[in-house]
Amino acid sequence: MKRFIVMTVGWLMAVNSMGQQALWSADGIISPVINENRTVTFRIYAPAAEKMEVEGDFLSPTMVSTPVGETESAGKAVMTKNSNGVWEYTTPPLVSELYSYTFLNDGLRITDPNNVYQVRDVASVSNIFLMSGQPGDLYSVQEVPHGNVAKVWYPSLTMNMDRRMTVYTPAGYEDSERSYPVLYLLHGAGGDENAWSELGRAAQILDNLIAQGKAEPMIVVMTNGNASQQAAPGEAPNSMKKPALFVPGMMDGRFEQAFTDVVSYVESHYRTQADKAHRAIAGLSMGGFHAMHISALYPDTFDYVGLFSAAIHTDNDSPVYTKFYENLNRQFSTPPQLYWIGIGRTDFLYKDNAAFRSKLDSLNYHYEYTESDGGHIWRNWRIYLTTFVQRLFK
Structure with missing residues (x-):
């Protein structure tokens, strides 16, 4: 029994250590993180990427031509890569709202692998997050x-x-x-x-x-x-x-x-x-x-x-x-x-x-x-x- 307890404690310590190391790997990343000052931090592990951007409706929009006329498109921001291969971007403080976003991995649009909350609009799939307050609380x-x-x-x-x-x-x-x-x-x-x-x-x-x-x-x-x-x-x-x-x-x-x-x-x-x-x-x-x-x-x-x-x-x-x-x-x-x-x-x-x-x-x-x-x-x-x-x- 004593040996079992020692082995169990050792296993838990190893898992905890692995969990801390995973903070900078693909498994341990949390994204997005809503910070106390109402900024939002996005992270994605992509060590081979040469450029990573976040595209979302919380950024200044651009106007684009579509089959139905000129309309707004979500803005983009360039992310920064650290030495562990994790790309990161933090927004300015955001007002309450339901927001959507995707990543651009060297120009290829992808969803956030660390955010399971997604919606489909026509054929586009994007991630979402909610900022508290009004109207976010209503949604x-x-x-x-x-x-x-x-x-x-x-x-x-x-x-x-x-x-x-x-x-x-x-x-x-x-x-x-x-x-x-x-x-x-x-x-x-x-x-x-x-x-x-x-x-x-x-x-x-x-x-x-x-x-x-x-x-x-x-x-x-x-x-x-x-x-x-x-x-x-x-x-x-x-x-x-x-x-x-x-x-x-x-x-x-x-x-x-x-x-x-x-x-x-x-x-x-x-x-x-x-x-x-x-x-x-x-x-x-x-x-x-x-x-x-x-x-x-x-x-x-x-x-x-x-x-x-x-x-x-x-x-x-x-x-x-x-x-x-x-x-x-x-x-x-x-x-x-x-x-x-x-x-x-x-x-x-x-x-x-x-x-x-x-x-x-x-x-x-x-x-x-x-x-x-x-x-x-x-x-x-x-x-x-x-x-x-x-x-x-x-």
Whole structure:
């Protein structure tokens, strides 16, 4: 027994020594490290690399040309290598937010091997971290009652296929007989039914705002707005393909025409308050475009409409779009309780949104409007969702 104890102590001492040595090896690195002064330190072990950079939305952005126009790209910072082959970079103090980043290893983009917290945006995978305070705490899991998030398949008779959506039910839904209002929340181009729950932190935002009494308990339905898809890439039959920004059926009118399938399924399978006063619809970018047209196509369905950095124009000649202003006139003959528009000052869709607001002004249609810093980015869309849901169903 004595020999066993001695051997055990010796083994533990060896492991502890190895752990200290591992601080400067690939296994012992912690990255990122959030320091007490609100700076953040990134580390990666790459002794053979000649240059290492960190690219993240906490750095000054650059403007780049994309297929949809000039938009912001995350900034870059050069990292420094020590004698042990560990590259390091420490940020200036950061304000509270959810941040994303990747590394560039001699120009090759890679994720941080020491950070398991990742998200996918279209075909790009990046790491994330949260800075405490506001709004970061709102995007974090807190000690509050939690709602549930389910991946739900429903039959779309209009599209002649089964499709999937993500449904958030608020804390207490399963244990009550109460009926709830519903927010239909739509993603942008390249997204799917996972986007708002993963990139948008919708469940955390709703949990925390409801717990604080700032938002009404509500069901949130996050659909897949790509009419050619049953579900997110890799999560439907024969769909394990590289995700793309542009896919068939994005903005051809089919999704809007089939949206009654979604509403019918939700109201027949969940306890909802099934009237205009208790339905809201909102979306970002392409999803804002969809929300704009769905709410006009079905003018008696939604009393709250949110357009987050919304796309405004399309070349498609679907009657859903060619008759938009005719539909809008019907919608505003009995105006929605809230028609809310938000966009960043450097968003490539800013001018289109300004022109649309001018059109609404010329028609004397009331809406509420907010501008924020930055461009076509998730940071803005999380803020817009936070602001919008606090205005619903009051």
